[in-house]
Amino acid sequence: MKRLTLIAAAVAAAAAMHAPLAPAADKPVSIGKLERVATFDGAMPTGVTVTETGRIFVNFPRWGDDVPYTVAELRDGKAVPYPDAAVNVADPADPAKGFISVQSVVADGRGRVWILDTAAPEFKAPRRGGAKLVAVDLASNRIVKTVVFPAEVVLPSTYVNDMRFDFRAGAEGVAYVTDSSLSGPGAIIVLDLATGKAVRRLNGHPATMPEPGFAAAIDGKPLPATFKVASDGIALSPDGDTLYFCALSSRRLYSVPTRLLRDPNVTEAELARAVRDLGVKGASDGLESDAAGAVYAGDYEHNAIRKLARGSTTWRTIARGENLSWPDTLSVGPDGYLYVIANQLHRQAGFNDGRDLRRKPYELLRVKVNAQPAPTN
Template identity: 65%
Template sequence: MIRIASAVALAMASASLAAAPPRPAPADLPAEDAVGALEQVAAFDGPMPTGVAVSETGRIFVNFPRWGDAVDFTVAELVDGRAVAYPDVQRNRAVAGDPAAGFISVQSVVADGRGHLWVLDTAAPGFAAPLPGGAKLVEIDLAGDRVLRTLPFPADVMRPRSYVNDVRFDFRAGEGGVAYVTDSSLSGRGAIIVMDLARGTALRRLDGHRSTSADPGFVPIVEGRRMQARGADGVVHAFTVASDGIALSPDGATLYFSPLSSRHLYAVPTALLRDAAVDEATLAAAVRDLGEKGASDGLEADAGGAVYASDYEHNAIHRRDVDGSWHTIAHDPRMLWPDSLAIGPDGWLYFTANQLHRQPGFQGGSDLRRRPYSLFRVRIDAAPAPTH
């Protein structure tokens, strides 16, 4: 009797399964939605890019740091969609005995809104200690594509593990303007470097402060995996990179910044930051923690006061409005490690996506990056924050 009942139940179950509708193909299963209309501006089949700049006339520049890839030129202009050495091949070569002369390893390029491009050279290929006298800002006149001046960072603001990462300019401050630069030291101890562009002097501010240093409790999850430094030798270290992204409010009064190894956004009054008479304790007390924004590499601000932050854990970019509210403006699985941000005169936000987390140093010596890398843009209908 039990066997008959079991047979009947099995027959009924088989009939039910046979009558069930076919399961959808994997491509038809529910999946996360994309946000924003993403456009690819350029594809790169060679070394990975980090920085991007868009001039007020629409010229686009990118850079390729010397981190291990074969890099023929570390600064380029996009010409008909192709990266061409800028301003020329010779300037993209280090000069023996004169570290200030040629580009050594460029991390960022920034258009200043006045017809000039600024190049931030780390002088630290492969994240080595920066070559003495080689870390510098280089100003290029876009009208003539010629170098106007080179400003090496003074030795007293550099540290053995300094890595100058990103920069914003304000030509309304001081006699000839100031540059605010993040030091992304891989030791986890960061700072903001403030350079007087007229004199070439600089201050090192918020050195080792929690706002400029790696968050000791931070554990990033990228592509569903815990991100750590994993060498081919099997040694594992925490991902500890200090201050990285930086943005300046349209009135120049507030500097926004964030460590790479953190999800918090910080802000500080620039008047205090650049005043050498303000002691570090007073400056530190003026730093505001604006809360979590996601883990960011790049930051940018527009003319209306909104701040944009990439989110490398979620393949996204978020916007913080002046009322403090956050909105996701772009999210797409192709945005693998959105890096630097730049707002063009055309109302688009440009950014590189370079798969930084797939490098051998994070994957046990295996290079999991898949070319091409991309320069994307998303429409924001906003102008860049003014610098003058």
């Protein structure tokens, strides 16, 4: 009898690896070995990045929690303001100085960590001249570059969300940034790091917009129908040729050739025809890729992380657990682990009739994937 029980459990786990992507009400079946890296008892984190030397950075957007610092480095398991406490305070006289509300942090594999400041605390219209990319040199822990997004790409509805870098393009590289607007058009913003010039691509395209009819449910409870978020997750193939992206309010993955995104002579109509629908992956916040060409996606409806191997058309669940509550940002570290923030985003008061149902601490978790970060140059 015991042997039959073990076989049944094994079959159930295997089936869950490739289970249909429908909202689940039951307690998640644990898959993969999720390890706790750090916990957070204060503000809710959204982003994480692991540098080529193993340093870990996180961020805390100013969405309503008490956020004394919006960017931090983990040192001995504790969050310390980065690069210092002073720069984590907005400068009312100059929005380009000081961090207003940071949504993402990304290590570039070249000795820097980039910080994406939405300049839109509590999802208000971004402060004019405040939405920016800031590069910090990891050797000196000093800011070495600030690129303010041009006014023409920052709409009143813009919420810059996540970013990926390619230093094989342009004089100093290119940044691809998602606009995950809650009320306006989604887009991919292409930013030249040398000149500061930027352009909105796929502006309002169906692939960057909430999926029509999309309705998410977590723990058997539907999210509010009014919660519609545009392009959010983003990942770059290891050769830099393909950009993967998705709307948060969607279960589909899309891709587009980066050379077309960067080419000003390619019209929006031509670019739209080049977008590929890669099918259903689950409802995701963050995306990530690795050096072998695999793509990883969170699945917030199922407390899970899924993987699409290069050349495959089948997503495989590599991690699932009750503590993986709203997997947000993903980051492949040099140690072969995939790091993920679990922040219980759906338990905020705005989703629960004014009741904050989040249960601290929030967690930074990791799962072994035996992969290396996708190169940026």
